[in-house]
Amino acid sequence: MQINGSAALVTGAASGLGAATAALLAQQGARVYGLDLEAALQNMGTPPSNVTLLPTDVTREEPVQAALDRIRADGVPLRLAVNCAGIAPSARVLGRRGPHSLELFQTVVDVNLVGTFNVLRLAAAAIAEAEPDENGQRGLIVSTASIAAFEGQVGQAAYTASKAGVVGLTLVAARDLADHGIRVMTIAPGIVDTPMMAGFSDEVRTNLAGGVPFPKRLADPAEYARLVAILAEHDYLNGETVRMDGALRMAPR
Template sequence: MDIAGSAVLVTGAASGLGAATAAVLAARGATVYGLDLDKAVDATGPQPNGVTLLPADVTDEAPVREALARIDADGAELRLVVNCAGIAPSARVLSRIGPHDLALFHAVLNVNLIGTFNVMRLAAESIARHEPDGNGQRGVIVNTASIAAFEGQVGQIAYAASKAGVAGMTITAARDLAQYGIRVVTIAPGIVATPMMAGFSDEVRDRLAATVTFPPRLAQPAEYARLVTVIAEHDYLNGETIRMDGALRMAAR
């Protein structure tokens, strides 16, 4: 798939993986639309270079449909969707204060799993309306899981479950959407130097980096973005979850 000239939708685009991905794709010549929560998007302020930020909760059908309608109204053809929106609170199944809060578990699954599915299903409908290329391809959907889907640590029960769900959707979604010429691939990042990590001390970040097999450092959001471009342009990648983790295998703690 050609990135240049394509319309792209990136969720969680106001920061972290989403912001880096939106910026890289815009630099590659794509027309990029980014979704994020109202509080993260200032529609009246300056927009990131080449990126149109739109306020939308990925768990809500109406604003996602409105964003897709905006892309259509602009005369752009949506070809690539990247789901980066997510949350990662920590809580154990049982702790000194009692059992895991059920509402918190629901909230994590709602954003990370149901939000991803919501955007994927609605975006697929939009992509399927466009003419295919010479190979019958109409577009690509890239979802974001985590290595926690496979080796969740203490306190990651909700996050691990949500990301395992994203990884689990991959092959079925690829098979469901094959008839429309839409590929589906998932990235499972390891420890990435996102704004969330900036809240940790240098000592903690160094300790985390030392657990990575090679290279012994945190991944950069731009490296995730580059992997998105590889997936978009490599037409034979489909139905797979790709670990981007420096061979890290998370310990229990």
């Protein structure tokens, strides 16, 4: 699939994985539309050239559809959508203050799973309008899970459930969208050096990196972005979740 000359939608584009992905896709010739909450967009600097930022709550239908309508109006065919928006609060099922907050659990699932599905379904309808290539392909949707979907740690009940849902959605969505020439893939990152990690001390970061079999370091958001580009170029990858974790398997805590 050609990235150059196509439109690409990236959620969570204000920082971390989303920002790195938006920047790389723009460098490769895509017209990128970066979606994130308005407050997050206001806190970031000037976006890279060829990246249009659109304030959007991925959990709501209307703003996501409005963003897709904007892409359609600009006249560039949408062929790639990347779901990077997500949150990762921590709470035990039963902690010192009592049972896990139901509201918190619902919020995490709403953002990480429902938001991902909302963008996936609406982006699929937009990508289906594009002309197919010689192999009948119209585009690709990439979602973001986590290795927590497979080895959730203490305090990750909500996060793990939401990301496991993204993994479970992948093959079904790929099968549903096959007749439209749309591939669906998911990336499950390990420990990535995103702004979320900035609050940890050097000692904690070193210990986290030391737990990775190889290479013994945190992943870089740019490596996630490169993997998105690789998935776009490799037309036979479909319906699968790819771990990007340096062979890390998380311990219980």
